[in-house]
Amino acid sequence: MNYVPDSMKPPRRRTLHEELTQRLRDLIIHGELPPGAKVPEMELCEAYDVSRTPLREALKVLASEGLVVLEPNRGARVSRITQEDLDELFPVMGALEALAGELACQNITPAELGEIRAHHAAMLDRYRAGDLGGYYAANQKIHEGILNAARNPTLTAHYRALSARVQRARYVANTTPARWVQAVEEHERIIEHLSARDGAKLATTLRQHLENKLRAVSQSLAGQAAGTA
16 A cells, blocks of 8 residues: 655545534634624524534534533523633743744744745735735734644644634734734744744744734723723
């Protein structure tokens, strides 16, 4: 039997369960199902042409990720974003990002580095165009590329279990022009340290990147709360 390396195998197709879970996850992350909203199960079943069984299985996954709260006999509700949750979540994600950076500097291939640089260039294009959604998409591909280059399945599993909550906080919060400039500058340093294979500096920059993001999200949420008081 001929051995085929994983990198040469065709990508595994998503199952219905995985596809449905990701679609619901995206609705929550992008704020189309806002914090505190009741999940409209019947409407979603009709929209995606599925029965309630796969939908509820998907909601169980999202509940395990902290994106929804399952209410006995009342369906599901999108979880609210609280400062306490953010203070707990972001330091953990910062540690995971830092470790991913260190390992990526040890294991990344020239092809992987080239791909991450291409995502960075695309991100800068979206930044110059003022396209926040496109910027976020390219931004996420950079972080995913670093995570994949780390070559650590355990790290990847823990990262993915928390990343949706970080992405949601980013989308819900308002991004100020000053924070956007700061984030771009941080990404320039991320690419610089990754290219130099400097794990220590990359780890420090990635952790600081998350700390600054937490500060920006916290300020935005505080402003929103004051506006509704």
